[in-house]
Amino acid sequence: MAKLQGLLFGLATLVLVVVATFLFTKDWLPPLKSDRIAIDHALAITLVVTGLVFIVTNLLLAWFGYRYQDGPGARAAYWHDSPRLEMTWTLVTAGILAIFLFNALNLWAKVNSRPPADAVLIEVTGQQFAWNVRYPGKDGVLGRTDHLQASQDNPIGLVKDDPAAKDDLLLLNQLYLPKDRPVRVQVRSMDVIHSFFLPNFRVKQDAMPGMTIDIWFTPKETGDFEIACAEHCGLGHYRMRGQVHVVPAADLDKAVAEAAQ
Ligand SMILES: [Cu+2]
Known part of the structure; x- marks a missing residue:
């Protein structure tokens, strides 16, 4: 029964992600009628990156639930912090967010630039x-x-x-x-x-x-x-x-x- 739960969790994640992606991106933004396409690009890139992280995280959670579940003879393993692992995920995440930040600042500067004289x-x-x-x-x-x-x-x-x-x-x-x-x-x-x-x-x-x-x-x-x-x-x-x-x-x-x- 417990093995089934892990499988079902993984399956539910996939189905949810597919349905939500379809519903959310189908017409999540009204059609663009101005020159501000860069804003749409920034939103799309953010959605793809955070969406991938979301999917991978949930699939890993499902896998661990399935693979390391309780059962006859199963023993829990206890271990403490892993500085290298923690440093890695902190720096990688910070690096990705920094790229987003500089892109956003650049975009913001363009959006807020001086209007052309003939406007x-x-x-x-x-x-x-x-x-x-x-x-x-x-x-x-x-x-x-x-x-x-x-x-x-x-x-x-x-x-x-x-x-x-x-x-x-x-x-x-x-x-x-x-x-x-x-x-x-x-x-x-x-x-x-x-x-x-x-x-x-x-x-x-x-x-x-x-x-x-x-x-x-x-x-x-x-x-x-x-x-x-x-x-x-x-x-x-x-x-x-x-x-x-x-x-x-x-x-x-x-x-x-x-x-x-
Ligand atoms: Cu008002």
Whole structure:
């Protein structure tokens, strides 16, 4: 009976791993629509390496359970630490993690690099429970805002006397992006911490009250996608959703102007 247990454990591990790998990797990430493919690569490599370690560890556990089980005449062996073995697995693990770390730092530096000068400027301001999207209009300059002037009709506190604010275009929960052009999004918050999350674009940036955080990326395909809030920001967090519409770059101004009416 005990031999059977070891075998069953090994078998269960294999079946679980195969089923879980299939379910987990089938559509574990929504289709990529931006230039941030390096993030997908980093996730895939991490999954493969940690997955292999997981499988090998479980199979070894099953094997030991099977091979060294209790039975007539079986005697337990007692032995103490093995410095060489412990040193080996510690250093090998540390080495692998260090490679991951340097890759991740490199990737992070790229993701957070300065936006290109020709990037399309957009401001996104989180608010309980909506995303306020603002385009600078013809002058290319976002008008000033003042949180003390914020109201029901003026959710981000746009300073209406500022000449640069006159042609600013405001949208609610609708974000229009140009295909194949870098976009620079200034992420802000009016109240609590939100997180500006575009799953298809591998973009996730916390929106911090009192800060303006610059992010940039390049949309690669036209279509409609989701904006979510990835920070539990209050009772209405679940309905803090919006849509991204990626349009041909030449149509962007027209699409924004139409949506703003
Ligand atoms: Cu939120």
